[in-house]
Amino acid sequence: MTTLLEVNGVSVTFDGFRAINNLSIQIGEPELRAVIGPNGAGKTTFMDIITGKTKPDEGRVLWGDKGASLLGMSESRIAQEGIGRKFQKPTVFEAQTVAENLGMALKQRRGPLRVLFGRDRGSEAERIAAIAAEIGLADQLTRISGELSHGQKQWLEIGMLLAQDPRLLLVDEPAAGMTPAEREHTTDLLKRAAETRAVVVVEHDMEFVRRLDCKVTVLHEGSVLAEGSLDHVTRDQQVIDVYLGR
Numbered sequence: 473m474t475t476l477l478e479v480n481g482v483s484v485t486f487d488g489f490r491a492i493n494n495l496s497i498q499i500g501e502p503e504l505r506a507v508i509g510p511n512g513a514g515k516t517t518f519m520d521i522i523t524g525k526t527k528p529d530e531g532r533v534l535w536g537d538k539g540a541s542l543l544g545m546s547e548s549r550i551a552q553e554g555i556g557r558k559f560q561k562p563t564v565f566e567a568q569t570v571a572e573n574l575g576m577a578l579k580q581r582r583g584p585l586r587v588l589f590g591r592d593r594g595s596e597a598e599r600i601a602a603i604a605a606e607i608g609l610a611d612q613l614t615r616i617s618g619e620l621s622h623g624q625k626q627w628l629e630i631g632m633l634l635a636q637d638p639r640l641l642l643v644d645e646p647a648a649g650m651t652p653a654e655r656e657h658t659t660d661l662l663k664r665a666a667e668t669r670a671v672v673v674v675e676h677d678m679e680f681v682r683r684l685d686c687k688v689t690v691l692h693e694g695s696v697l698a699e700g701s702l703d704h705v706t707r708d709q710q711v712i713d714v715y716l717g718r
């Protein structure tokens with residue numbers, strides 16, 4: 473596993489309040505990583521820094537094989553670099569079918585070189601079918617997306633992001649509002665997606681995090697409080713004090 477993203481000594485201050493405080497995190501490629509922590513720990517701001525929405529006051533954010541700085545890049549340039557983000561609320565085009573949503577996402581995929589050299593050969597219909605199978609919606613291609621269940625909409629949106637072939641996928645609270653069966657499917661989907669790319673999941677649901685079975689980073693007051701396996705971090709007394717034992 474090589475390092476794909478290196479956040480180093482980053483701080484962000486909002487109106488004098490230090491929301492991110494000398495934060496350092498490395499994400500590998502491929503890797504599945506869970507980020508947990510109490511409300512206000514800085515999880516959303518951490519993702520905002522990576523996507524370029526929030527620019528830090530200090531520190532470095534290095535990306536890719538050459539360690540390019542993300543800090544000088546616009547949000548759209550960062551997306552072009554292959555960083556996709558899934559917000560908590562699904563934002564699929566409700567009036568379009570599942571296939572049409574995936575087709576639109578495929579048209580937005582990154583750079584021509586990827587097509588020439590790469591992973592996404594095959595006709596558009598084949599690609600749509602492959603992604604639909606991957607997200608468990610192969611039998612729903614002609615459904616109007618607005619009719620899907622909440623969980624299915626979330627999977628469709630993850631599929632739309634996968635269609636753009638990200639190297640890093642940021643996912644915000646995917647389990648929220650899902651049934652237990654939907655959660656299980658979502659864990660499988662994210663684990664599979666992380667076999668070939670980096671996937672960072674922010675999640676409060678500890679059972680869901682346990683099923684992801686990956687390295688966990690615990691944030692608190694804008695810094696890393698603990699990092700390692702879920703068993704390791706849940707045994708950490710500081711983590712128990714500020715997060716688990718509340």
Ligand SMILES: Nc1ncnc2c1ncn2[C@@H]1O[C@H](COP(=O)(O)OP(=O)(O)OP(=O)(O)O)[C@@H](O)[C@H]1O
Nearest residue numbers: 486487489491509510511512513514515516517518
């Ligand atoms: N634009 C902003 N202006 C002022 N303060 C902000 C802004 N964005 C975030 N903060 C503050 O920064 C801190 C970190 O917020 P952030 O949303 O990143 O935490 P979080 O870990 O995502 O929390 P939650 O689990 O509740 O979503 C909080 O104290 C929040 O109030």
